[in-house]
Amino acid sequence: MAPTRRDVLLASASVVGSALIPFGVAQASNNVFEAIDVFTGGASRLEGGLLIDAPEIFDNGGAVPIRVVAEGARRIALFNDGNPNPGVAVFSFGRFVRPEATIRIRLARSQTVYAVAEMADGTFREASQKIAVTVGGCA
Amino acid sequence: MAEPRPRVKLPRSIEAGVPFTVKTRITHPMHTGERHDSEGALVPRQIINRFVVSYNGELAISVDLEPAVSADPYVQFEMAVPESGHLEFQWFDDDGSVYSLSKRVDVD
Numbered sequence: 001m002a003p004t005r006r007d008v009l010l011a012s013a014s015v016v017g018s019a020l021i022p023f024g025v026a027q028a029s030n031n032v033f034e035a036i037d038v039f040t041g042g043a044s045r046l047e048g049g050l051l052i053d054a055p056e057i058f059d060n061g062g063a064v065p066i067r068v069v070a071e072g073a074r075r076i077a078l079f080n081d082g083n084p085n086p087g088v089a090v091f092s093f094g095r096f097v098r099p100e101a102t103i104r105i106r107l108a109r110s111q112t113v114y115a116v117a118e119m120a121d122g123t124f125r126e127a128s129q130k131i132a133v134t135v136g137g138c139a
Numbered sequence: 140m141a142e143p144r145p146r147v148k149l150p151r152s153i154e155a156g157v158p159f160t161v162k163t164r165i166t167h168p169m170h171t172g173e174r175h176d177s178e179g180a181l182v183p184r185q186i187i188n189r190f191v192v193s194y195n196g197e198l199a200i201s202v203d204l205e206p207a208v209s210a211d212p213y214v215q216f217e218m219a220v221p222e223s224g225h226l227e228f229q230w231f232d233d234d235g236s237v238y239s240l241s242k243r244v245d246v247d
Contacts, residue, residue: 063210089207105209
């Protein structure tokens with residue numbers, strides 16, 4: 001049977017996708033986990049309760065939009081593992097503001113972005129997302 | 140460097156206790172300290188390193204920024220206020236400058 005247009009599109013999409021995301025050998029090129037430990041004071045981090053809303057593929061590494069939300073968080077910190085320095089931003093929320101923020105960040109290459117939330121009870125949450133950028137931002 | 144220009148966008152109408160979106164941006168090159176100019180000289184780091192928003196004098200949100208934040212730093216957040224008042228926005232530059240903007244909030 002001849003391949004349908006749909007088959008061809010799906011096949012080419014997966015080839016493009018795998019070419020863009022060389023994450024099989026992903027390894028931190030900075031001290032991201034040490035930076036996270038400084039933020040948490042070495043406390044362990046639980047999964048869940050913290051959302052990173054960011055594109056999986058983005059063309060411009062110079063301005064990648066990232067939204068973080070953690071209901072009940074006092075602070076949320078953002079980190080990266082592929083720029084020269086792991087820190088990105090730390091948000092501290094007062095009583096008028098929902099524990100949610102959107103910011104635009106630089107990613108020098110495709111890499112993983114980490115968010116760590118300090119909750120009101122002093123515990124920490126962690127979430128991460130891989131982001132592929134087609135043109136790296138000069139970080 | 141051109142004088143940084145802060146901007147804040149609020150919804151036209153705000154109701155007491157109802158969440159609304161605040162969009163903020165300031166024009167700034169956010170020099171990372173990792174880049175070289177056309178002569179090959181390292182451009183020294185100069186960024187907005189802190190952004191603080193207060194409502195009637197009380198902290199609403201503060202953000203510590205690193206060089207990984209994009210040029211013309213953009214921060215968006217959601218807030219709700221119980222009554223009319225003043226929103227105060229301050230951006231702190233590595234060079235010691237502070238850029239500020241104030242917005243009156245009149246709840247319906």
